[in-house]
Amino acid sequence: MSKKKIYIIAGLIIALLLFYFFFKSKTEDDISLTVKVKKGNFISEVLTSGEIQSSSSKRISGPSSQSLRKFNLRDIKIQDLVSEGSIVKKGDYVGRLDPSSINEKILDAELNLETAQSKYTQQQLDTTLTLKQERNGINDLLFSIEETKLELTQSAFEPPATIKKLEIQIEKSNRDLREKRENYSIKKRQADAKMVEVGTEVSKIKKKLNELTKLLKSFTIHSDGNGMITYIKEWDGRKKKVGSSVSPWSPSIASLPDLSKMESKTYANEVDIRKIKKELPVTVGFDAFPDIKLEGVVTNVANVGEKKRGSDIKVFQVMIKLKNTNDNIRPGMTTSNKILTDTEEDTLITPIESIFSKDSISYVYKKSGFSVEKIQVELGKSNNDIIVIKKGVKENDVLYLNKPEGYETKNIILLKE
Structure with a gap:
């Protein structure tokens, strides 16, 4: 082999080694994360937790409000009450009020x-x-x-x-x-x-x-129907139980819910409530039974917010009616509600972290060979995780999730009108 060929081969090897170590060093220094633009279905959901209850229930009350007011009886303590969840028939014993007064x-x-x-x-x-x-x-x-x-x-x-x-x-x-x-x-x-x-x-x-x-006889309370006993809530959200008070303004001690008519009572914050409307579909899950998922629909959205107890945050009540029920579901169970607020099929989507903005211009860092392009994009709908891109990129383009080093001052390639 001639010396000239040897020199050429040696030079190529040295160049390859330099090229390898240069890009290896650059890769080690550049720890930018990337993601590919995908085409798929965009889904926007509002996630809330709530409580299951019956939309139709019969109240079990003791003495009539009129009788209590007539004899000036108020704040009568509940002396005894059957356990919540007890199955009773019409005429069965439910509870007793303190007769001392x-x-x-x-x-x-x-x-x-x-x-x-x-x-x-x-x-x-x-x-x-x-x-x-x-x-x-x-x-x-x-x-x-x-x-x-x-x-x-x-x-x-x-x-x-x-x-x-x-x-x-x-x-x-x-x-x-x-x-x-x-x-x-x-x-x-x-x-x-x-x-x-x-x-x-x-x-x-x-x-x-x-x-x-x-x-006095009415202080011993019996059920006037068949069903499962559930405790009712007082004005402060606590359930009535033994030791709680009965008054002319709140004479009931328990209720018999209609288990065939169930709804989830939940609350949404000020940001999410504007997305929620009547008739939106909901998937309702249950913490006690993770495998059970039931379909529901939004039936009512409060117009006025209320302060969350122990906080200054305002929340809005949302009622979700279950389309069907399950024998395992009981009033008072905690629910997880996925309210489907928007969908868009066959569109370009990317993680919301890949979008940057400057002076009201939204842009991305797109990988282009061994370089990076700073490109303006037109955005669509978004949720907490992903966002729709209408213009500026195409499927499988690689975008950076953080600003790549050295390209922050690069000019943005604007979209053509």
Whole structure:
């Protein structure tokens, strides 16, 4: 082999080695991550967690609100309550309220009844005695008149003055008799009125006592239907249980949900709520049963936000109706809801991290051979992970997920109008 060929081969080997070490060093220094532009389906979803509940349920209540208000009973404690999830039939025992407050009122009513009955008896005796005295007075006056008349008959031959005196006495006695009879009539009406008054008081207290006794029976609560017991929530979100209060404004202690009509109650933040509308499809999952996925649909979106408890963040309530149900699903279970807000088929998509912006211009760093191009792109819809590119790149183009070193100051290749 000639020396010239040897020199040429040696030179090529040295050049290859230099080329290898140069690009190896550059690759080791450049740790930029890249991704290929893909063509596929764009899906935008809002993910929320919620709680399953029945959209139709029957409340189980104890005493009526009207009865509690009538007797000024409020903040009655729940003394006993069957376990949540218990299956009951119509008429089965559900719970009991603390009867101490109504027992005090029953005791007071019983004492008042004894007092009223004693007054009634006393008034009855007084009336009998008073009217008897009045009747005796009338009878005595009648006897006196008869006696005077007899004396007048026997005085036919007496002087005229004597006869006149007896006639005047008879006339006076008749006047006294009329007055006594009138007085008797008045006193009888007075006595009747007093008897009615005390009798009415007795009847009133008896009626109150009967109502209280009937109300006491309603403190033991039974189911008025068949189903599964679920605890209801108070205004602060806590469930009613033993020790919780019942009031005229909130007399229910539990509910019987219709398990064939279930919905997921969830909340979305201020950013996501503008994407959510009625009739959007939802996939509902359950933390307790990861394998169960049910289809649902958005039925209601709140117009007014509310503050999340313990935070200043405002959230909006969203109701999702399940299209079907499962025997394992129970009210109160935690749900994971995927609300499908938008879709676009057969479009170019890339991770949102590959998009950069400057002065309202969106651009990407595209790998071009051993170099990098800084290209403007026209963007479409996006979600939390990916974004649609309408113009500027094509399928399988390689884009950088971070800014490659040395190309930050490079000019952007603008899209043609």
